[in-house]
Amino acid sequence: MEEVDHLAHERNKAQFDVEAMKIVWAGSRHAFEVSDRMSRLVASDPAFRKDNRATLSRKELFKNTLRKAAYAWKRIVELHLSEEEASKLRFFVDEPAYTDLHWGMFVPAIKGQGTDEQHQKWLTLAYKMQIIGCYAQTELGHGSNVQGLETTATFDPKSDEFIIHSPTLTSSKWWPGGLGKVSTHAVIYARLIIDGRDHGVHGFIVQLRSLDDHLPLPGITIGDIGMKFGNGAYNTMDNGVLQFNHVRIPRNQMLMRVSQVTREGKYVQSDVPRQLVYGTMVYVRQTIVSDASSALSRAVCVAVRYSAVRRQFGSQDGGPETQVIDYKTQQSRLFPLLASAYAFRFVGEWLKWLYMDVTKRLQANEFSTLPEAHACTAGLKSLTTTATADGIEECRKLCGGHGYLCSSGLPELFAVYVPACTYEGDNTVLLLQVARFLMKTVSQLGSGKQLVGTTAYMQRAEHLMQCTSDVRSAEDWLKPSFILEAFEARALRLAVTCAKNISKAPNPEEGFSQLSPDLAEAAVAHCQLIVVSKFIDKIQGDIDGMGLKEQLQALCGIYALSLLHKHLGEFLSTGCITPKQAALANEKLRSLYAKVRPNAVALVDAFNYTDHFLGSILGRYDGNVYPKLYEEAWKDPLNDSVVPDGYHEYVRPLLKQQLRTAKL
Numbered sequence: 001m002e003e004v005d006h007l008a009h010e011r012n013k014a015q016f017d018v019e020a021m022k023i024v025w026a027g028s029r030h031a032f033e034v035s036d037r038m039s040r041l042v043a044s045d046p047a048f049r050k051d052n053r054a055t056l057s058r059k060e061l062f063k064n065t066l067r068k069a070a071y072a073w074k075r076i077v078e079l080h081l082s083e084e085e086a087s088k089l090r091f092f093v094d095e096p097a098y099t100d101l102h103w104g105m106f107v108p109a110i111k112g113q114g115t116d117e118q119h120q121k122w123l124t125l126a127y128k129m130q131i132i133g134c135y136a137q138t139e140l141g142h143g144s145n146v147q148g149l150e151t152t153a154t155f156d157p158k159s160d161e162f163i164i165h166s167p168t169l170t171s172s173k174w175w176p177g178g179l180g181k182v183s184t185h186a187v188i189y190a191r192l193i194i195d196g197r198d199h200g201v202h203g204f205i206v207q208l209r210s211l212d213d214h215l216p217l218p219g220i221t222i223g224d225i226g227m228k229f230g231n232g233a234y235n236t237m238d239n240g241v242l243q244f245n246h247v248r249i250p251r252n253q254m255l256m257r258v259s260q261v262t263r264e265g266k267y268v269q270s271d272v273p274r275q276l277v278y279g280t281m282v283y284v285r286q287t288i289v290s291d292a293s294s295a296l297s298r299a300v301c302v303a304v305r306y307s308a309v310r311r312q313f314g315s316q317d318g319g320p321e322t323q324v325i326d327y328k329t330q331q332s333r334l335f336p337l338l339a340s341a342y343a344f345r346f347v348g349e350w351l352k353w354l355y356m357d358v359t360k361r362l363q364a365n366e367f368s369t370l371p372e373a374h375a376c377t378a379g380l381k382s383l384t385t386t387a388t389a390d391g392i393e394e395c396r397k398l399c400g401g402h403g404y405l406c407s408s409g410l411p412e413l414f415a416v417y418v419p420a421c422t423y424e425g426d427n428t429v430l431l432l433q434v435a436r437f438l439m440k441t442v443s444q445l446g447s448g449k450q451l452v453g454t455t456a457y458m459q460r461a462e463h464l465m466q467c468t469s470d471v472r473s474a475e476d477w478l479k480p481s482f483i484l485e486a487f488e489a490r491a492l493r494l495a496v497t498c499a500k501n502i503s504k505a506p507n508p509e510e511g512f513s514q515l516s517p518d519l520a521e522a523a524v525a526h527c528q529l530i531v532v533s534k535f536i537d538k539i540q541g542d543i544d545g546m547g548l549k550e551q552l553q554a555l556c557g558i559y560a561l562s563l564l565h566k567h568l569g570e571f572l573s574t575g576c577i578t579p580k581q582a583a584l585a586n587e588k589l590r591s592l593y594a595k596v597r598p599n600a601v602a603l604v605d606a607f608n609y610t611d612h613f614l615g616s617i618l619g620r621y622d623g624n625v626y627p628k629l630y631e632e633a634w635k636d637p638l639n640d641s642v643v644p645d646g647y648h649e650y651v652r653p654l655l656k657q658q659l660r661t662a663k664l
């Protein structure tokens with residue numbers, strides 16, 4: 001039977017070259033080709049099927065994940081895939097697994113904090129998966145407060161070993177992914193104790209399980225911490241609990257790039273900043289920003305396609321009803337999310353560049369850009385994951401009742417995604433890190449210190465503190481200079497107000513604590529400015545392809561002006577814009593929605609997602625939603641029999657009783 005594209009009429013309306021946009025979305029032609037090839041490889045292989053996850057029991061689900069991870073590794077080896085290809089393949093398998101932590105944290109922790117010798121020994125094993133590792137930092141009693149960790153690593157000069165110990169219940173490692181059932185090794189974070197002196201938290205490589213029978217080594221207790229939010233979802237991951245009872249490891253298993261312990265038990269701090277112990281978190285936070293654009297774009301792809309398929313009301317003379325995507329309210333909820341998906345993509349690209357740049361500098365012992373890299377990764381991780389988690393849920397609502405079905409793919413996407421607001425740093429805790437950085441920067445204003453990078457705008461404090469916007473028409477709001485000035489003035493004024501209020505407190509720490517809600521808002525304003533400015537930079541760079549610039553300009557305008565609308569109170573109360581200018585911004589926003597409307601389906605096609613990856617009947621490429629939704633319902637195990645199990649025990653007696661009552 002010939003396949004019908006129910007969305008063809010939408011695709012025909014597109015005013016830009018979708019194939020060219022796919023390259024822009026992917027970052028380069030090469031990235032597009034790798035991504036396209038790997039997604040098809042996964043989608044065409046029945047071993048990677050994932051449509052049954054919500055109905056499997058935890059044990060079946062977990063075993064199935066182990067099977068897929070092993071099979072993925074087999075394919076990676078057989079096909080001689082590069083690191084880039086392998087990581088894309090795992091991405092498209094689309095199932096949280098111990099491998100995420102092995103490749104995503106264990107390997108980077110050793111790479112970033114280990115010495116050359118340690119790389120040689122441990123990375124060689126890890127790259128071949130002859131050992132499997134996880135990242136065990138968080139404890140039952142302490143997650144956000146890394147300095148508060150309780151696990152100890154006490155140096156024993158007699159045997160040249162560290163003794164790893166969990167002194168309390170709250171010091172049990174708790175949460176690390178891959179730990180519960182699979183990892184053979186871990187990078188453990190513990191307090192280094194030498195001769196009774198506490199040198200703070202350091203990383204250690206510890207073997208947890210035997211490589212022969214997988215049993216925990218003596219002195220080690222490990223298990224899974226139990227079911228998590230949602231069916232399927234993150235329950236494919238064995239987040240674990242771990243306790244040590246005086247476990248001995250050789251001295252050379254402390255990660256010694258940042259500081260060393262000598263044979264004699266001398267603690268040596270190199271000139272590398274201590275904060276590099278936190279380096280793996282900086283790396284992962286940076287990857288989380290790109291992942292946010294992937295998760296949000298996926299939800300938006302489902303919601304846009306389905307909104308074009310779904311019709312409600314407005315039928316005239318027996319004609320079709322209105323596509324829900326044509327309702328302005330639907331557009332005002334959906335298009336800012338579409339714009340955010342693109343915005344996060346571009347800021348993620350930039351952040352990756354920033355991270356590489358810092359890494360290069362660190363290698364050359366140049367540490368000056370580390371605080372900014374920390375503030376940017378922490379802030380953007382927080383901003384993008386909060387917006388993405390909220391955005392996925394909004395997309396589910398945008399799909400009406402059918403969005404609540406697991407077959408829409410959205411409940412599972414939300415359940416898998418939402419812990420990103422917590423892991424790798426709670427989002428509020430991270431915003432307060434940005435705020436600390438901002439307060440430091442504000443305190444340097446007027447000192448003659450040259451501000452660079454993402455705080456360079458503060459250099460123009462004198463102007464930004466008193467300027468009023470020159471916007472006179474709705475059209476003016478499309479000009480990058482007007483948008484940037486409004487966002488810069490708002491961010492700076494919020495930060496400066498916080499600094500002034502802190503200075504009134506008895507001491508800075510007390511002031512910071514009292515003002516922390518305002519500080520978190522100032523941090524959000526600063527981070528939104530970064531996203532807006534990187535979007536503008538992207539558009540001002542080289543972009544080839546028919547109509548691409550126009551579409552991206554419209555999306556950038558939607559991103560910025562919808563934020564302006566949402567945070568209007570801040571823009572008005574800080575005097576950055578007038579109520580009249582706010583009304584003009586809203587007028588412009590409406591016209592941008594109209595501009596994007598005919599291109600909406602093509603703009604989500606540019607993400608190049610296969611139906612396998614989307615995992616959503618509502619988001620199917622061909623828009624053939626109703627027959628497939630109907631078909632899918634019959635696959636539910638509850639429909640295996642017409643009369644359900646339990647009818648005879650629990651339903652029939654009730655009905656009989658009612659019959660007797662009725663006869664009375």
Ligand SMILES: CC(C)(COP(=O)(O)OP(=O)(O)OC[C@H]1O[C@@H](n2cnc3c(N)ncnc32)[C@H](O)[C@@H]1OP(=O)(O)O)[C@@H](O)C(=O)NCCC(=O)NCCSC(=O)CCCC(=O)O
Pocket residue numbers: 100135137138143144145146147177275276278279281282370371374422423424425426429433436
């Ligand atoms: C909140 C902080 C940052 C607090 O750090 P602190 O040293 O106690 O206190 P502070 O006075 O605020 O900071 C001291 C100083 O350290 C700086 N700093 C802090 N973090 C970094 C960094 N990463 N890079 C570079 N610099 C950093 C701060 O800016 C401070 O600098 P300053 O003294 O002001 O110049 C820290 O405890 C932290 O990062 N907590 C969050 C814990 C976290 O993210 N855990 C992640 C566990 S792994 C995980 O969740 C994996 C999930 C993976 C998955 O499944 O995908």
Ligand SMILES: Cc1cc2nc3c(=O)[nH]c(=O)nc-3n(C[C@H](O)[C@H](O)[C@H](O)COP(=O)(O)OP(=O)(O)OC[C@H]3O[C@@H](n4cnc5c(N)ncnc54)[C@H](O)[C@@H]3O)c2cc1C
Pocket residue numbers: 101135136137138141142143144145174175176177234239419422423424425426427428429432
């Ligand atoms: C799915 C998942 C996977 C994980 N994987 C790993 C892993 O692989 N390895 C690992 O080591 N860890 C892992 N974690 C742990 C994770 O990193 C921590 O949960 C996270 O850092 C938050 O810490 P917490 O749980 O202690 O939150 P808490 O700090 O207890 O937060 C609770 C509340 O207190 C607030 N709060 C805390 N401190 C402050 C403050 N100073 N100021 C204002 N408000 C504050 C927070 O905003 C939050 O609202 C994982 C967690 C999850 C959910």
